[in-house]
Amino acid sequence: MNLPASWEEIERLYHEALDLPPGERNALLARASPELRKEVESLLEADSEAGVLAAPPSHVVADLLDGQSSGLAPGERVADYEVESLISIGGMGEVYLARDAQGTPVALKILRRHLIVSAHAVDRFETEARAASALRHPNIVTVFQSGESPAGLFIAMEWVDGSTFRAIMNAGRVEIAQAMDWGGQAARALSAAHAAAILHRDIKPENVMLRKDGVVKILDFGLARDEGAVRPEPNSMGASGTISGTLSGTLLYMPPEILRGETATSASDMFSLGAVLYELTAGQHPFAGETLLDVFEAIECRPVAPIASLRPGVPPEADGLILRMLDRHPEGRPSAREVCDVLAGVSGPEKS
């Protein structure tokens, strides 16, 4: 193969063809040798493709710059906090274990810099800081401080030494009495939020933690809004964007009115908490499905089996309560206050 010579021919014919209107190119190419014609035709075909060179590598440049200033090392400081270790990386940023000036552990959430290009990300981050700091409740994670640092936007919040409900469910079956107690604590948190006219909007097992001493803490008010019109998130399927496997995204905990694009109310949070409590008690999700359509269909139309049919021994009042929380019609669901009262009644006697 005599490449250098033919490369010149290819180059000449390629530009000659490009200088012609597309309709006249074939006549020109027909005069070339079959090999030359094949080469030039494949290049002209590629020319019409919107390829990788169409735009500068802005994501990687941003990520490179970001990676330099974020990704905190142990000992680095953010405001008054000293970073100890990285706990998790999420779509929204990173969470570190850090310590304040007194040595008290805090969870430090950092919004990664290149995500700041999205106004939505900043909005969500600020909403979380604002909503959670407006709420002081033993079952809601406390926000100490939020602001901007060279590392990015940050929120310093109460360190919860424990596990998420998701991790607890993955580890094994939960005692019924415990599930009732935890459900009551979570409902108390929502009752306080709803009393302050704040909706959580993203209740799911990943966002509820159990501290080692048995105290339940609700996290991530990033989607919280004052009551009023809200829309489901475009990425509401969860960070992975997939629905296979455990279907860990938000979708499974979303009430039908939100899936239909209607306004969220406090009853929407109750539906999501109901789905979490059902899963916690029954050991399986009320609307699990193989595909996205299966899940939609289940949430919208499939009757929910009583928990007792899956987990004998569940108090009938609790079973009935959780099924009412999963009512397709928001007006049929109990309030957070009512859930607290009923669950206090069922978990109380066993404790005493």
Place this chain on the structure above:
Amino acid sequence: MAVTELQPTVAILHSRVSETNPQGEVTRLLAEWSSGDQSALNKMMPLVYAELHRIARRAWSQQPHNNTLQPTALINEAYLKLANVENASFQDRCHFFAVACKAMRQILVNHAKSRLSEKRGYGMAHVSLDDVQPAVHQEAAEIVALHEALEALHAVDPRKSMVVEMRYFGGLSIEETAEAMGVSTRTVIRDWRLARSWLIREMNRESS
């Protein structure tokens, strides 16, 4: 953590830069290169590489909301910093841009590779792989594929691979590329178009 593979190298380069006088060094190397010493380019690379990194980090921490930060801005600043601008010849400036674009390419390819290997091998507890940024990973994969195709193009037509290096990795405009390479803008436009077609074709072949 995001640049695990890159950071040790950068740290070493930084220490070298601070020990010597990078400005005098780059000026001297530019002069040596102009007088025909091809090895000067290789010696200049690490200095420019480190300086670009340093500028990028500082620029970002001073203007965190500046999303338009471009490779070309970094390169211009590195030039002002490293080269003895007043005494530098036009030739020196062209040579510097050639080295800087090559360094920028290396920086971006290294970063893309470290991102990709991080995704494959992330062993940290609690870290969900689903949460890493897909746009970054897709582009990182494209950069690595492009880098390899560009090596192949270099074997066929070095000038065209240099045009791509300057325009894509260095972020230079057509006019800046023409000036740095000492060719007409028409040549850059034509080279860019053919190189682009050629690279897209090669990358499609690789992936199919």
